[in-house]
Amino acid sequence: MTIDNLKLLMAPPADPIYPGSQKEWSAFQKKIGLRFPRDYFTLVNTYGSGRFLAGEFKVANPFDPNDEGFAEFELKRLRETKASAPNEVPYPLFPESGGPYPFGTDGNGNTFLWITDSGSDKWAIACFNSEDYSETVNHSLIEFLVLLASNLLEINRKKFWGSDFPKDQLEFMPRRLPGRRPRKPRS
Numbered sequence: 546m547t548i549d550n551l552k553l554l555m556a557p558p559a560d561p562i563y564p565g566s567q568k569e570w571s572a573f574q575k576k577i578g579l580r581f582p583r584d585y586f587t588l589v590n591t592y593g594s595g596r597f598l599a600g601e602f603k604v605a606n607p608f609d610p611n612d613e614g615f616a617e618f619e620l621k622r623l624r625e626t627k628a629s630a631p632n633e634v635p636y637p638l639f640p641e642s643g644g645p646y647p648f649g650t651d652g653n654g655n656t657f658l659w660i661t662d663s664g665s666d667k668w669a670i671a672c673f674n675s676e677d678y679s680e681t682v683n684h685s686l687i688e689f690l691v692l693l694a695s696n697l698l699e700i701n702r703k704k705f706w707g708s709d710f711p712k713d714q715l716e717f718m719p720r721r722l723p724g725r726r727p728r729k730p731r732s
């Protein structure tokens with residue numbers, strides 16, 4: 546599945562917010578110490594900042610100031626969980642070799658991470674539920690989003706959402722930048 550499949554389900558904005566330049570992507574990868582999947586670049590460059598599925602699914606954008614601490618926050622939370630319940634987080638955590646790197650969340654409290662144990666375009670995706678389970682699927686990010694939006698993604702051998710999204714919820718909601726208030730005319 547490609548970005549075109551995703552665009553057919555959820556149209557991207559005409560002018561994405563914080564899409565990241567090639568120079569910014571290079572600097573980001575160097576800072577983190579990972580080479581990220583190509584489809585992550587494609588997704589952020591195409592959609593920018595915002596939420597998929599009428600606000601239900603967020604892919605963190607490394608160039609959006611609001612997402613700057615996303616990965617660190619999620620990794621801290623996972624370290625705390627692993628310290629108190631080691632079986633709930635069955636992986637070493639990033640920056641350890643092969644450790645999961647967080648990239649998204651949903652409205653149900655799930656965190657989505659890449660398992661960084663192979664070449665980046667082959668990273669599996671782990672879904673950690675804050676309540677009771679983790680599951681790993683072997684899909685690229687864009688394929689994952691297409692399957693999620695089509696209600697064809699299975700986690701724990703069940704459809705992830707349980708029911709189909711209504712057509713009006715198959716949308717990408719771009720992040721709104723704070724705007725200036727119009728000035729009141731002087732009397």
